[in-house]
Amino acid sequence: MNMYNARDRGAARVEDPWYDTLASGSGEPDDTDSGTRRAGLPAAREVYTEVHGSAAFQEVRRRYRRFVFPAAAAFLLWYLAYVVAATTAPGLMARPVVGTLNVAMVAGLGQFATTFLLTWAYARHARLRRDRVALELRWVTQEMMRGRGR
Template sequence: MDMQHNARDAGVVGLGDPWYDTVASGWGEDETGGGPRRARPPAADVYAEVHGSAAFQEVRRRYRRFVFPAAALFLLWYLAYVVAATTAPGLMARPVVGALNVAMVAGLAQFATTFLLTWAYARHARLRRDRVALELRWVTQEMMRGHGR
């Protein structure tokens, strides 16, 4: 007999599950979506306070200011390659050096761009976000210790 289990089934998810009380689980609702409401776990108050802090908002702002433009530029670069390959086959077939043509150079540049973007992201995170994020982590842990007393 083949039985499928739903993650919301009472036999599958219990209070010991670390994802049970996360923001995405819908605090205040029981497993069926109706009936008595659960109280928010104490950790939720701590995380809500940290989430609303200026330091957390600054980390998010710095992350978004880098990631959104970088992702948009990379997507445009990728789409430009695809459009050029489909609309300008003569240009893409033009030889550059020996058997290496424009399409091959642009394709290799796609790989190079991926590695460059990965390096730039890691550098940005290290220089602009990691220190503040680590401080937030320590603050959160201290708040959790104080909350449990």
């Protein structure tokens, strides 16, 4: 029976080929480094800098910001309004709506409902407005990493 021994300090075997790769591109050799680099292939930071400056990337970021900033602001205002009303107007929040269900409970459940609604709206917006362009950018970036300079 082969059991795992926690005290065993043997070499770890990592199957992930990206295990030691830095996501930011920092630390990778580029034209100024004396390290080895495949001829003709740009450093990752050059590719990502070029993609970051592209019109398509700026469009994805603009679409993201046009949805997220107003949605986050609206949700925070709604949350703060609930907290302020709960602390400054306890009589209003205690007013019954239906049976034992009062305004505070309805507003609290509304917080949950708007959280789920906002999550659904964000996923829908991403799927319809950003995902296709972002996927195209990913392919362009991969092609630039593989084939530039050939």
